[in-house]
Amino acid sequence: VENNLDAQTKDLITLARSWGSQHLEPLIPSYWDKAEFPPNILSSFRDHCPSLLGYTLPKQYGGQGYGLMAASHISRALASIDASFTTTLLVQYGLCAESILLCGNEDQKRRLIPSLARLENMGCFCLTEPRSGSDASDLTTTATKVDGGYSITGSKRWIGNALTAEVFVVWAKNTSVEGHPVMGFVVQRSHQKNKGAIQTRKIEGKVSMRILQNADVDFYEAWCPDTNVMGGHVGFAQSVGRVLEASRISVAWIPVGICQGALEKTIQYITKRQAFGAVISSNQIIQEKLVRMTAHVCSMYLLAERMTQDFIAGKCSLPAISMVKAYTTKLGREVVALCREIVGGNGIVLDFGIASKWADIEATYTYEGTYEICSLVAGRALTGVSAIKSASAIKNSIKRRQQSKL
Amino acid sequence: VENNLDAQTKDLITLARSWGSQHLEPLIPSYWDKAEFPPNILSSFRDHCPSLLGYTLPKQYGGQGYGLMAASHISRALASIDASFTTTLLVQYGLCAESILLCGNEDQKRRLIPSLARLENMGCFCLTEPRSGSDASDLTTTATKVDGGYSITGSKRWIGNALTAEVFVVWAKNTSVEGHPVMGFVVQRSHQKNKGAIQTRKIEGKVSMRILQNADVDFYEAWCPDTNVMGGHVGFAQSVGRVLEASRISVAWIPVGICQGALEKTIQYITKRQAFGAVISSNQIIQEKLVRMTAHVCSMYLLAERMTQDFIAGKCSLPAISMVKAYTTKLGREVVALCREIVGGNGIVLDFGIASKWADIEATYTYEGTYEICSLVAGRALTGVSAIKSASAIKNSIKRRQQSKL
Amino acid sequence: VENNLDAQTKDLITLARSWGSQHLEPLIPSYWDKAEFPPNILSSFRDHCPSLLGYTLPKQYGGQGYGLMAASHISRALASIDASFTTTLLVQYGLCAESILLCGNEDQKRRLIPSLARLENMGCFCLTEPRSGSDASDLTTTATKVDGGYSITGSKRWIGNALTAEVFVVWAKNTSVEGHPVMGFVVQRSHQKNKGAIQTRKIEGKVSMRILQNADVDFYEAWCPDTNVMGGHVGFAQSVGRVLEASRISVAWIPVGICQGALEKTIQYITKRQAFGAVISSNQIIQEKLVRMTAHVCSMYLLAERMTQDFIAGKCSLPAISMVKAYTTKLGREVVALCREIVGGNGIVLDFGIASKWADIEATYTYEGTYEICSLVAGRALTGVSAIKSASAIKNSIKRRQQSKL
Amino acid sequence: VENNLDAQTKDLITLARSWGSQHLEPLIPSYWDKAEFPPNILSSFRDHCPSLLGYTLPKQYGGQGYGLMAASHISRALASIDASFTTTLLVQYGLCAESILLCGNEDQKRRLIPSLARLENMGCFCLTEPRSGSDASDLTTTATKVDGGYSITGSKRWIGNALTAEVFVVWAKNTSVEGHPVMGFVVQRSHQKNKGAIQTRKIEGKVSMRILQNADVDFYEAWCPDTNVMGGHVGFAQSVGRVLEASRISVAWIPVGICQGALEKTIQYITKRQAFGAVISSNQIIQEKLVRMTAHVCSMYLLAERMTQDFIAGKCSLPAISMVKAYTTKLGREVVALCREIVGGNGIVLDFGIASKWADIEATYTYEGTYEICSLVAGRALTGVSAIKSASAIKNSIKRRQQSKL
Ligand SMILES: Cc1cc2nc3c(=O)[nH]c(=O)nc-3n(C[C@H](O)[C@H](O)[C@H](O)COP(=O)(O)OP(=O)(O)OC[C@H]3O[C@@H](n4cnc5c(N)ncnc54)[C@H](O)[C@@H]3O)c2cc1C
Ligand SMILES: Cc1cc2nc3c(=O)[nH]c(=O)nc-3n(C[C@H](O)[C@H](O)[C@H](O)COP(=O)(O)OP(=O)(O)OC[C@H]3O[C@@H](n4cnc5c(N)ncnc54)[C@H](O)[C@@H]3O)c2cc1C
Ligand SMILES: Cc1cc2nc3c(=O)[nH]c(=O)nc-3n(C[C@H](O)[C@H](O)[C@H](O)COP(=O)(O)OP(=O)(O)OC[C@H]3O[C@@H](n4cnc5c(N)ncnc54)[C@H](O)[C@@H]3O)c2cc1C
């Protein structure tokens, strides 16, 4: 289905895949196994793929200026090798740098983005909290005005790249403004004087995307200078909402890549592996699954492509993006499960290149808006009625309002 | 998703849909119920939609010369109103006239196609036999050389339009050629002198596409003049294979249309119907289904569109087409079942416009290559091994060969 | 799986099946086709199966006193032949007579049930209204106290057996009691003096259970004598709730029967039908589907059996019953769809015995509590929170309450 | 659904679960993470659960003599805590000791089983080879007659417990008997003089059942005395076939346990976790999934129970067992995926008790007969035709036979 790509995009895809299969893929089994991020892989990427550094970011801030379509294909190509690595870049470029790009001022962009693009500084995006993931607006982290800046206190969970990050984009309630609106604050590790201001603890024991490093992060009176406060009081939807819109597009492409990678490995395997006197690909049951998987992957690809085209043309926004993200992660789960099963026992062994893909896709189903939330965001647009909150939620909020009146 | 259509195609779609909703749709409940074809609907179509007559056929033979993409969208638009009517045209244009177009000589094309295009003569396509559907090459109908033509004898089943047809494209074994190759013979009702030469019996009691009229057809020494024999001895794959390739493309689009029609009606219904004090579309379960359906329909549309583009560009052939046909009919079944269920009791009543669509899509899953056969045709191309025959089939054929040697 | 049945139950099952296959089955194709109820089938049943008359009802009111387990197996056996016929009996015995049994007084039981048991009078159950199906408590039909009885006015929809019924169990708001509680009224056609008091119009154009006759019913000042008012003011859940609990058990068994019937026919067909030189049952894809279907049917059977045992033992109530009903209808849909598809084109033709079963199961998914409502009733019990109403419903009711306060 | 258990079985279940949740469960996160078997867990089991030692084995050989039904429930109870631990016991008791029980002579049973029952010796079962898993009869490991015993040479793959085993039940071709029939040989590590006679290499990098230790095993002229040769030349189906029949029953129960464990944890989580102002269990989408999962688990339980009853009663054999095994692993996959997803991000973290269950069930889908093979074994019995081999396999074997004739 990859018919319509221009030469440059094709070259970038080739670069991503050839670097990935040479340098990244061989490391996956052992690093997935021990749940660590390969220590030198980012510098290898920097050295071998200079034209991919900052591939989603505009030229004037140290990126490549390729545009959203090419960038999406690069994400897909990388995800066909490893989704944890791709997510690491996604957090770096698509969430951390993108936040500054969309919500920051010119000075912040110039100061912060280029070193993120070049992977000199690692960045992270601190939205989710231990008690609140799907309901991203229900935050308890606070930013309190102090002299020359803000003091940030609160706990974040699931923060990718946090263990090594210099740049923390933190979403927090600004207690000095009426209504305590959520705003974005760029907290830098190097700015902190107090040792305990930023504490990160690796989330241990994941069964999906084990190579991606996530952390629980506690901010305790962390320092954010006024110059690092983003975007004024434009409101949650205008700020974090636009960032998620952009990054959800990339996330929708990740399962496409994962599945393409898994499918290739699977076809290689089943056309060689013998059982009962013939290749296992000669069996009807296997062929039907193979065709179903292939059709799923084509669907995912075409939906992601159309969404991206439409977004570029200004013809699609969060609901449609959410639908596509929900759908590609859902179909993707089916595809990798089919890959896993038709490879038999070896499908659960990392060496055969399918096991990690099977496990990793689970995370994509959940992060950046779960399947349910994305469906309900899309459903709201299709029906004109929000069903995100349950009846109980409405009843609870009425109760709370009544109690607070007393 | 219908972004990329040119103005002419859009106009033709609008014409098809507006004629359909005005003239065809109101008739569906009663004609589906009694399993009859609305007697004046073809003349209404002829009168109101002259620019759709012969919409898949080239200009020089009385068609419109719109090309495959526009024609596919017209089929889709018609199928969004009624799939039986669309299938009637598909048999007429896409199977009967198309056979002559692809396998006939210039004289046959000029003589036979224009009146089919204008719906003056009805045409049918006689391939399937009572004992053999999926294995279209396993035919027992014979064509025996007689003076000035052929004498055709055998039984056909499932033949759409046969009850009223003048033009019967009959696939039969030519017993006068070594190896008895299957060839196409155009048998005309008006040519027969013997009353019993062509006998048609309506297939009663269908539960899907009840408006479409299918028949069992018996040919008994039916007359086919030499001038109506198609295509010389080019072999089955070259003749009927190319016809099925072309028509399977159209069939892949039909579920897209059916589902779009069903989805529209469903959205109208669920955003008005109330239960438990609110519209039923305000329920999470309903919204998730709605989003899933919408994403399915987008997938189906995009896959069909890409397949058609690729076919026009010479980049796709029977396996890919078969995969898409299998997939759109499979997803389509899910979509109409979801429509049916979320409309509740009224979902099984023809008046509400969803029930017939739910029932009709079943036929598309089976005709023009069942889901299984289409999957295995695609699977053969993906793996390089055919799994169409079972092990038993191989064993049986060996036994037969051994027995015939004795 | 039918291991544990006692001899009497086995005999009754045999009787039901042998009568059904001899007398009922041959009529299905033509009556399903024309959407009519076979006129003499009830008297045939009465004549040949005296021991099945009133098979769910206790002896003292003219039933057979077989107990719930045996009765369930009889329903299953009948449903393996035809679900419309079985539903007709279910409405007669399981809804109409059962309502009187559970909510009526001794006089009503003695007076009304025996003739229903013997099928001398037909009975129906009038709960659903045009504007309200799932929310059975949201009724607008009213019963107004008049001298010696009640005057009933309102519209009902979907009422099975209504066209020929003498006994109408009508659920209506008693306007003469504070709070207008819903109560059950037995309206008899023979009691009406006014011609227009009970008007029934057949629901035309169904695509599922076409043999079952449903009607829209309008009551206009229909007469119900005090002696026919059921159950005092015990409240909705205590009256209609208990009836639905009992009848939902029977409904859970119907898909089990439908699927067993469909599966038998399918196995017969696919072990004979040839394609590509071998029986179609020799293909892997077909065998995998066959095994999946068989396992589904076993699951459905065992769940229904355990539910019935538990209910008899007082260990299960509406939530568990609703779960099983939801589940057997859901799995059942999958089973009949698989049957339909592996029979190919003949799967959509009534003569082959599978098509009607495929179509009929849809109704069971929806009636007597839709899949969604049954799931949410079970979900409420499992979680302790009701999710039946949507957030919008809560908001609407608050708005309405606020408006009514003004 | 656990209604029918006798008091003793209930006590054993309670013991298994309480020991498991106290001693085993706390270790899972860290041992799953590092893919190791908790070193002292077997001695803990021995100490705390003496009445579970050898729970599947008869009394006269050191087992408990509980019978198959009680044993199945114990396996289920253990699997609700951890499937790797349960599989370790299954290999020990259900495969290794069971082989000796079913195929060994009295001396072998007395000599070998008791210490396996008491977990003093670890045992393993060596059937699968690197090149052949599903087709268990296609073995290349050979046993060559030498003085006083056999010399075993060949490679085995996937062997559970092999790293620490004393007792290796090895299935190999006896080259000294005409036709080289597969026979069972008990190879003991302590018998080997040659260091390299048994070499085991841990299979690293699994993503499922990481706590279970599997190994690649190479036998090089390993010694098996005549007294350790099992069962004479009774043929493959009579020996390994009967072992697999018995152990496949236990394997069918494992997903039941896994899912019950996962479901409990999930309900606990979703009834506490809040989002958007209410518990997430208050959402319709979540409740529908919960009910579906619950119904699945009930189905799985009832099918496994009925299969076990029927097997005990002599009324069911390999095909039915295979169907149930295929089905419980298939439904089980759906259940744990639903658990995983409705717990959100924490569903992929081992600490929350669901992640390992989600991952572990994959292995059950594949080992002891994959889903496909089990389906085809059942399908063969249902249709009377084997579809296990593909058409290619038949063609290949004919080719091979023809070539060998030349
Ligand atoms: C690998 C990984 C990486 C991540 N990286 C980051 C990161 O870098 N930065 C960051 O800020 N966050 C990150 N996240 C957090 C992620 O965005 C959240 O996990 C996600 O938003 C879901 O939140 P939750 O896990 O708290 O689930 P919850 O919100 O607790 O949801 C639990 C379940 O309930 C469902 N649910 C919740 N509300 C509703 C509703 N109203 N109706 C129906 N269903 C509902 C959900 O769909 C889900 O199935 C990451 C997560 C993962 C797993
Ligand atoms: C509404 C309708 C209209 C039609 N119109 C026409 C028409 O106008 N002209 C015409 O010639 N024909 C027509 N057909 C016939 C149609 O093409 C056949 O029904 C179709 O090819 C399937 O054949 P069958 O019904 O004989 O099924 P069978 O070939 O008997 O197949 C039965 C089942 O077995 C499966 N099966 C068969 N072989 C294999 C295999 N090797 N491996 C795995 N599974 C297998 C099939 O997929 C199917 O599920 C029509 C059919 C329908 C239903
Ligand atoms: C063949 C047949 C026979 C019948 N016989 C009888 C009879 O004899 N007597 C009688 O009284 N009735 C009868 N009924 C009516 C039957 O009980 C109703 O059809 C059923 O209760 C559903 O109501 P509805 O069709 O109005 O659907 P609606 O209530 O309009 O529901 C439409 C859809 O919305 C969904 N929905 C509704 N509320 C919610 C919610 N809160 N959350 C999520 N989803 C929701 C439903 O599940 C359904 O999918 C019959 C129906 C059929 C089809």
Ligand SMILES: Cc1cc2nc3c(=O)[nH]c(=O)nc-3n(C[C@H](O)[C@H](O)[C@H](O)COP(=O)(O)OP(=O)(O)OC[C@H]3O[C@@H](n4cnc5c(N)ncnc54)[C@H](O)[C@@H]3O)c2cc1C
């Ligand atoms: C965790 C684990 C523990 C194990 N423990 C043991 C042990 O202790 N001892 C032991 O001897 N073995 C053990 N096994 C091996 C196990 O029995 C095999 O993995 C299993 O039989 C499948 O074989 P395979 O992995 O070689 O798959 P293959 O046989 O290569 O099959 C690959 C795929 O092809 C499919 N396939 C194969 N043939 C056909 C066909 N004819 N038609 C359709 N589809 C087909 C299979 O279903 C599968 O999906 C274990 C495996 C695992 C994963």
